Amino acid sequence: MISEKIREDFPVLQNNKGLIYFDNAATSLKPIQVIEAVNYYYKNLGANVHRGNHHLSQQATQLYEKSRKETSKFLGAKEDEIVFTRNATESINAVCVGLERQKYFSKGDEIIITALEHHANIVPWQELCKRTGAVLKIAKLNEDFTLNMRDLQEKVSKKTKLVSVGHASNTVASILPVKEIGKIAHDSGALFLVDAAQSVPHFEVSTKKIDADFLAISSHKMLGPTGVGILYGKKDLLEKMPPYNYGGSMISKVSYEKTEWAPLPEKFEAGTMPIAEVIGFGEAIKYLKKIGMENIHAHEKKLLSHALEKMRKIEGVKLYCPQDAEKQGGIVLFEVKGIDAVDLGVALDESKNIATRSGMHCAEPIVSSLNSKGLGRASFYLYNTIEEIDIFVDEVTAISNAFK
Numbered sequence: 001m002i003s004e005k006i007r008e009d010f011p012v013l014q015n016n017k018g019l020i021y022f023d024n025a026a027t028s029l030k031p032i033q034v035i036e037a038v039n040y041y042y043k044n045l046g047a048n049v050h051r052g053n054h055h056l057s058q059q060a061t062q063l064y065e066k067s068r069k070e071t072s073k074f075l076g077a078k079e080d081e082i083v084f085t086r087n088a089t090e091s092i093n094a095v096c097v098g099l100e101r102q103k104y105f106s107k108g109d110e111i112i113i114t115a116l117e118h119h120a121n122i123v124p125w126q127e128l129c130k131r132t133g134a135v136l137k138i139a140k141l142n143e144d145f146t147l148n149m150r151d152l153q154e155k156v157s158k159k160t161k162l163v164s165v166g167h168a169s170n171t172v173a174s175i176l177p178v179k180e181i182g183k184i185a186h187d188s189g190a191l192f193l194v195d196a197a198q199s200v201p202h203f204e205v206s207t208k209k210i211d212a213d214f215l216a217i218s219s220h221k222m223l224g225p226t227g228v229g230i231l232y233g234k235k236d237l238l239e240k241m242p243p244y245n246y247g248g249s250m251i252s253k254v255s256y257e258k259t260e261w262a263p264l265p266e267k268f269e270a271g272t273m274p275i276a277e278v279i280g281f282g283e284a285i286k287y288l289k290k291i292g293m294e295n296i297h298a299h300e301k302k303l304l305s306h307a308l309e310k311m312r313k314i315e316g317v318k319l320y321c322p323q324d325a326e327k328q329g330g331i332v333l334f335e336v337k338g339i340d341a342v343d344l345g346v347a348l349d350e351s352k353n354i355a356t357r358s359g360m361h362c363a364e365p366i367v368s369s370l371n372s373k374g375l376g377r378a379s380f381y382l383y384n385t386i387e388e389i390d391i392f393v394d395e396v397t398a399i400s401n402a403f404k
């Protein structure tokens, strides 16, 4: 059980009375503990990490590395398997560029993604295919928006070099059976990347249990600051993979003739990193752990089931998700007949201070295949309540009635 008292930890909820924040799939709100951790760094330390001999730099380094330790424990990984980036998008790009520099892909090799991917897990591979002559294949969905495993299995072959899938969709909300998908990928000798931007914030994910080779997440979707992404990679793979950024901090020795890379994970952290934000991210993990990922998941399932049950009954509303809390995350993608998705989003905001998202949701191929003008999306997190869903459902009903 999550107490409503936790809402007091979120200044945006306190400073915007009556706000119903249902745009969590875009970014989450941040608790005061995270904001204070960021402030602590700026007010008390301010120094760069890894490079100063003075005590401020050493303290900043300690806090920065403590966040890495928290992250590695949270994901069931080793510390040197955790690389900080700018966001999940950069984490995926890091693998894409790194594998390309490793000459891992050749003409005719195949990369498999699914029909529910975010642009972050489409565009880097599309561009890589243009450069290398590899071929991008898309595994289909079933009618209920879950992944068609038979189609995926049929698409995987000896030509497959990488299977890269979203763990939980940011649109149709389906949760993919990543353990099974990883096994299919590995059995055919392919690498397996999981875009976990929408799963890790909401339920426990262990890199070891799902046997991902790479995993990408964003701090800002899980109570942490913007500007920090996390790339998990199996140690032997990261060791083999060339860096995607070159410069200071990621080297052990430089001469005009040749440069040697720093050991993991610094090899992938070129230049000055978002120090305050990484420290804040460590605090976000601590906060999530204190509430308990199993409690967060149970709470979201309760909210989702309630929302689905009520929204199904609204005349003029069509839902685009599995409609089953066991098969999907806390996201409802929907359409209200007669009103454009953007107008719907504005109406919800103006009438009842409800923040949702409308449009293509950075996943144009899937969303435009369902509705060429875009769809509305309500996405829930630990601080949302059943009462908020009731207000939202009443307002969607009123809007739907008005546009009949």
Ligand SMILES: Cc1ncc(COP(=O)(O)O)c(C=O)c1O
Pocket (backbone or CB within 6 Å): 025, 026, 087, 088, 089, 090, 118, 120, 121, 166, 168, 169, 170, 195, 197, 198, 218, 362
């Ligand atoms: C499934 C998924 N993958 C990747 C991303 C990209 O995250 P970021 O914009 O933080 O890089 C998002 C963001 O919405 C997402 O939902």
